[in-house]
Amino acid sequence: MGFPSDISDLGVVDLLMGLPNRDRRWWATAMAGTLRDEDSRSGMTHPAGYMFKALPEVERSATSSDDLLHEMDRFGIEKALIPVSFDDADTVEAVRRHPDRLLGSFQVDPTNIMEGVRALRRAREEAGVVAASFFPCGCTPPVPVDDRLAYPLYAACIDLGLPVFVNAGIPGPRVPATAQDVMRFDQVCYDFPELTVVMRHGGEPWCDLAVKLMLKWPGLHWSSSAFAPKHYPREIVDYANTRGADKIMYAGYFPYGLTLDRIFAELPNVPFKDEVWPKFLRTNALRVLGL
Secondary structure (H helix, E strand, C coil): CCCCCHHHCCCCCEECCCCCCCCHHHHHHHHHCCCCCCHHHHCCCCCCCCCCCCCCCCCCCCCCCHHHHHHHHHCEEEEEEEECCCCCCCCHHHHHHCCEEEEEHHHHCCCCCCHHHHHHHHHHHCCCCCEECCCCHHHHCCCCCCCHHHHHHHEEEEEEECCEEECCCCCCCCCCCCCHCCHHHHHHHHHHCCCEEEEECCCCHHHHHHHHHHHHHHCCEEEEECHHHCCCCCCHHHCCCCCCCCCEEECCCCCCCCCHHHHHHHHHHCCCCCCHHHHHHHHHHHHHHCC
């Protein structure tokens, strides 16, 4: 069987899509206190623009949420997890208008501990978000995965029944990577055995370690966001085909860095076993999101 021949019958769940950013350089403003190189401070439109050619500018418009649904329909994507923010009313409105298709994820900045926890609770109550997210290297100053500042966030996720998506591995922006060292997940999973954690953005160059930790900790998972399928780490593909079929989940990166045309052109060439595909593309995500 291999890659599903009629993907629309499966109903893909994409764990990272979104509306176009209002400002392509929002990240440079948010991380101004930690960025030091001139390209990041004043030039690149994408935080990893030195790695690959950024997508053409996609403007936010009154029809952006409908445009996103159209793209989802083209590729058989039934549901998508999208970032929502109370500073961006369009994102909250999108998940309210399309709760069966668009699922909200709320990013928490643990540098202000209680403000972040209260904002997450509000997002759950008012916008119905189904997940939290945390970008350790994106905080100013960076907040390591296992830092005490992040622990109230993890506790709140358990109380609210939410998984947390945490950036792992070398970050795209040119800032030190130590806050996202994959080994840091070991302590978090030990301290919070009830927590569901999804490593986001690949975890390279520590993919062997990521696999070992997923074998060790039931609540730890991996998602493919920001990786074109032809670049999925070999260690992750091997793990999915052996003991990790329930731990690996599909996430795209549209419209932030990858097109769906490229992703779905390359996916059939990923050497997953037949039984891995429905778990990778759908059922694992539904379970992790509590759906």
